[in-house]
Amino acid sequence: MMQPKNYYKIEGDTLKRLKVTCAKCGEGVFLAEHEDRRSCGRCGYTEYKK
Template sequence: MADKKPAAKGNKGKNLKSRMYEVKEGKVVRKGQSCPRCGDGVFLASHADRLSCGKCGYTEYKKK
């Protein structure tokens, strides 16, 4: 029986939160859009045709 190699682990999940914030003039500014149902701190995921919340399922479709 051949030994299987463990799956390669990437850095996909590393520092994701730091990408959603920016420091301007000494203040922290949110880059992404927040979910209107869940409130601040829960961002909407940006897809090709929509914005969606992973927590509550709220979806906004982008206009063409």
């Protein structure tokens, strides 16, 4: 279950996202962290780590 405290951090009067968002789906859809890549469970977008 998603817990907002793991995805956002409040710094002063601003909200900071702690996870990477999907380039295709936009804001609010986060990429899953894997050992060698990040992937979106909604659309399948994948970013490979170096």
